[in-house]
Amino acid sequence: MTAAPVASLSLEKLSTLIRDRRLSPVELTEALLRRIEKLNPAFNAYITLLGDQAIEQAREAERSIMGGQYRGTLHGIPVSVKDLFFTRGVRTTAGSKIFDEFVPDYDATVVERLRAAGAIILGKTTLHELAYGITSNNPHYGPVRNPWRTSQIPGGSSGGSGAAVAAAMCSASIGSDTGGSIRIPAAFCGVAGLKPTFGRVSRFGAVPLGWTLDHVGPLARMVWDVAAVTQAISGPDPRDENCVNAQPPELLRGIGNGIRGMVIGVPENYFFDKLAMDVENAMNDAIRVLTELGARPEPVRLPGIDDAIALSRLILLAEASAVHIKHLRARPQDIGADVRALLEQGACIVATDYLNAQRARRRFMAEVDSVLRKVAVIITPTTPVTAAAIGDTTVTVNGATEDVRLASTRLVRAWNLTGLPVLSVPCGFDRRGLPIGLQIVGRAFDEATVLRVGHAYESATDWMRRRPPEPA
Amino acid sequence: MDSESTQSFARWKQLAAAAGLNLPDSEIEAIAGPLDRLAASIRPVLDAELGFSEPVICLRFPKGEV
Numbered sequence: 001m002t003a004a005p006v007a008s009l010s011l012e013k014l015s016t017l018i019r020d021r022r023l024s025p026v027e028l029t030e031a032l033l034r035r036i037e038k039l040n041p042a043f044n045a046y047i048t049l050l051g052d053q054a055i056e057q058a059r060e061a062e063r064s065i066m067g068g069q070y071r072g073t074l075h076g077i078p079v080s081v082k083d084l085f086f087t088r089g090v091r092t093t094a095g096s097k098i099f100d101e102f103v104p105d106y107d108a109t110v111v112e113r114l115r116a117a118g119a120i121i122l123g124k125t126t127l128h129e130l131a132y133g134i135t136s137n138n139p140h141y142g143p144v145r146n147p148w149r150t151s152q153i154p155g156g157s158s159g160g161s162g163a164a165v166a167a168a169m170c171s172a173s174i175g176s177d178t179g180g181s182i183r184i185p186a187a188f189c190g191v192a193g194l195k196p197t198f199g200r201v202s203r204f205g206a207v208p209l210g211w212t213l214d215h216v217g218p219l220a221r222m223v224w225d226v227a228a229v230t231q232a233i234s235g236p237d238p239r240d241e242n243c244v245n246a247q248p249p250e251l252l253r254g255i256g257n258g259i260r261g262m263v264i265g266v267p268e269n270y271f272f273d274k275l276a277m278d279v280e281n282a283m284n285d286a287i288r289v290l291t292e293l294g295a296r297p298e299p300v301r302l303p304g305i306d307d308a309i310a311l312s313r314l315i316l317l318a319e320a321s322a323v324h325i326k327h328l329r330a331r332p333q334d335i336g337a338d339v340r341a342l343l344e345q346g347a348c349i350v351a352t353d354y355l356n357a358q359r360a361r362r363r364f365m366a367e368v369d370s371v372l373r374k375v376a377v378i379i380t381p382t383t384p385v386t387a388a389a390i391g392d393t394t395v396t397v398n399g400a401t402e403d404v405r406l407a408s409t410r411l412v413r414a415w416n417l418t419g420l421p422v423l424s425v426p427c428g429f430d431r432r433g434l435p436i437g438l439q440i441v442g443r444a445f446d447e448a449t450v451l452r453v454g455h456a457y458e459s460a461t462d463w464m465r466r467r468p469p470e471p472a
Numbered sequence: 473m474d475s476e477s478t479q480s481f482a483r484w485k486q487l488a489a490a491a492g493l494n495l496p497d498s499e500i501e502a503i504a505g506p507l508d509r510l511a512a513s514i515r516p517v518l519d520a521e522l523g524f525s526e527p528v529i530c531l532r533f534p535k536g537e538v
Contacts, residue, residue, distance in 0.1 A: 212528055313514075355527045359522045360522060
């Protein structure tokens, strides 16, 4: 029995049922653990399961709630955490053979906050090795498979999180995003994923990839759910010096206020070039829906985008290599070929080029800031194609062959340079039934507007209510 | 290997060695192509006039502490 119905309910609905004592956190957790046992062999979304711990947390949650100590929206809600985040006493592999036996003695801040909110942590999700890729085809722990079509990748690097959320193997998951690693799996798996503003969510206790590009954020099936989790994990943290010393606004308040009169920027250059036909059609339809909801599309230009893509690549290459250079020198044979090649490239970047890239980055940041003074958000596709087949190294986009990693990241990675909040929501399916994602870029620390746009769009469409087929 | 490729190979081999990596020639050849392409695309950006702008890396002190 896979217990699909209760597992598939939104976090919002589950939260209400638990708060009103119409659903036991223990029953819900047990149902999800049974579901994971049934589905994980097919999807490989989880790398480590915390069954006994989760049941104990669920019992504690039930005792608290029945004792009148309800903590709020996430109390009793089963979630998962990308295996990049330290979990005290539980191995944290970062998808790497090098960390296969690493057991941290403290929780990452996001894990602490989930626990404090009363969430139930079901397990650690599989990821692309060291979070350094977009396929989640992990050479050490196996490929994660897309629940919509198991021959396809789920995206990455938070592929396990995307798959687990899509297949209702958890209510939400925490991922990380350095060059699209929340948004790409969100798009490929047909769920919502938010890269919050840089500094909104603490990165303490997360294995880094690129210090000036890493962001932490949630994936969930509905935008309201994403907002609720973001609210719980956001806030100051002196242990992460990049974390802003300000409490986030109430992200759920006003989320349903609609977008009438909002000016939305639609780029005239780059973002709508070289798209798969189904992606282009889905985006045109999405803009039509947003217009019908009362938004006013405004063409905008980002002339520095090509430079920004190259800058983001160089900065990430250098930073990731700096993070892992010791392992690259000592244990290259224990690093997968694709990640090892990137780390080797990054080690060859000279300091002056890296520093000047970090200076040139400011130009693109200023350009986007200038655009966002005139529009509330910028709308683009999340990826130009849908999920590629596992093992493919190239994709074909309108007859042209592209490297799968470069193709999957070319519409997302520049936003990591800016640190701005970006939400990906489903906006359709291609002719093979694979999800397509829409990207909403907002002003710094204005997650509320980004979420409001996503919520409005979601409410006017039914993409996020569709679920992948249940495996036999 | 033509002259340009030879120079490229030598440059990346030298830089890899400077980073403490003892890479076989096959791996140098594998990374040379992507690095050359990235270098070609990014050189104009890095060589553009950047004035006295600072890199996006800050020395930051915890707020409230002196």
